[in-house]
Amino acid sequence: MIDPPGILTPELRRKVVDAAAPLYDRDGCHGLDHALRVEKNAIELGRKLGARLDIVAIAALLHDIGRIDEHQSLGKICHAALGAERSAEILTAIGINGDDVKLACDAIRRHRFRNRHDCPDTLEAMVLFDADKLDSLGAVGIGRAFLFAGQVGARLHNSDIDLRGTLSYGREDTAWREFTVKLKKIPQRMLTKPGKKESRRRREFMEAFFHRLDLEIYGETG
Numbered sequence: 001m002i003d004p005p006g007i008l009t010p011e012l013r014r015k016v017v018d019a020a021a022p023l024y025d026r027d028g029c030h031g032l033d034h035a036l037r038v039e040k041n042a043i044e045l046g047r048k049l050g051a052r053l054d055i056v057a058i059a060a061l062l063h064d065i066g067r068i069d070e071h072q073s074l075g076k077i078c079h080a081a082l083g084a085e086r087s088a089e090i091l092t093a094i095g096i097n098g099d100d101v102k103l104a105c106d107a108i109r110r111h112r113f114r115n116r117h118d119c120p121d122t123l124e125a126m127v128l129f130d131a132d133k134l135d136s137l138g139a140v141g142i143g144r145a146f147l148f149a150g151q152v153g154a155r156l157h158n159s160d161i162d163l164r165g166t167l168s169y170g171r172e173d174t175a176w177r178e179f180t181v182k183l184k185k186i187p188q189r190m191l192t193k194p195g196k197k198e199s200r201r202r203r204e205f206m207e208a209f210f211h212r213l214d215l216e217i218y219g220e221t222g
Contacts, residue, residue: 007054007100008053008054013061016091016094017032017061019090020062020090023065024064024067024068025067029147030064035060035063036061038060038063038131038132038135041060043056045130045194048194049123049194055100055124056107056131058091059105059107059128062083062090063107063132065082069082079112080110081109084106084108084109088101091104106124106125107120107122107124107125107127107129111128112132126191127192130195130199134202136183137186141179141206145175146175149173149174152173153170154175155174156174157176158172163181176213179206183206184203184206184207187203
């Protein structure tokens, strides 16, 4: 990892990672390794767009630290809002100034926006949003989708059935279902030009993968 310029020195980054690590779930889908990949994505996107790389890196490292609480509350707690609150406490405690804390935490608060009221409105927030979504696509996205399917007891593949009658967290909640219901739609939600471009490339890879999986399981059709 190339250290971004600005306030995020190697020592400060270690402090952020050390503070974040105990707060992350170890489920493999949204754990610290996910945050580290999002950090990489955010720095790559941020370089292209002229964003503050120190801020996007900090926000990426902390963006999902509220997920455990969201899961335990069955969705009553918003992990983005809680994560922003906790991140503010962490960043203040390690000596980051108030304006930088606000910029990083705003990006964290808005990284899962659901409506126009919480849409990312700074470059750093848009970079974090796109960087997070990119980790759901491509080869990594395939791996995460199958990992989650295994955790909920889903079967390997089910492109031969009508998914409209299937439910989340059950036997039919396969990687294919995740791609069909959610992941293939991500490119249209991306906020930055390089994010859109990369998301389309990664979606094409996933489409090719699932086509190949169909052939191996069901054989040639038509």
